[in-house]
Amino acid sequence: DAKTTQPNSMESNEEEPVHLPCNHSTISGTDYIHWYRQLPSQGPEYVIHGLTSNVNNRMASLAIAEDRKSSTLILHRATLRDAAVYYCILRANDMRFGAGTRLTVKP
């Protein structure tokens, strides 16, 4: 199964950009790269997903490396409400969540 590797934790200052990395060196050609986040005591929430090209939506941007072996979730201006655990997941017939990256946002 294709797996992802993320840092356990990251910190950011409020209103600064945040770049959350994810390595997925065994990704297959048909695997989409999904990002979800989970706020305390809530279910996961979809953030963004993509296959090959960079993607933008109202929440974030997703930058995908040309060889697709890594990707970066970009929060353009972190707010306190963005403090959460962020999961990078590959679609491989079923979604496997790892431990994710715990993002702390400092005021």
Place this chain on the structure above:
Amino acid sequence: NAGVTQTPKFQVLKTGQSMTLQCAQDMNHEYMSWYRQDPGMGLRLIHYSVGAGITDQGEVPNGYNVSRSTTEDFPLRLLSAAPSQTSVYFCASSPDPDYEQYFGPGTRLTVT
């Protein structure tokens, strides 16, 4: 739309008891799945379904059964509860596994 609903929100069981966690969605999604999340851990896939009448095992299926008789409902049955099944259970649905998944609010289960 109510989205994905789960009942109950909280449940305490004794070892050996059985119960069913309910999950329903009103978005006509074909794909539904069940996850468990242990304290401080990521989610782990239990079972999933790609449509009515079709289910398959995920990463941690032992001790759980599912069925999918309608598009809307995807119940999860615990056959004989064990303390190791103490966890928060999330149900999710999606029009397709490669699309956005919508998660329910979760059921917090404690087995004593």
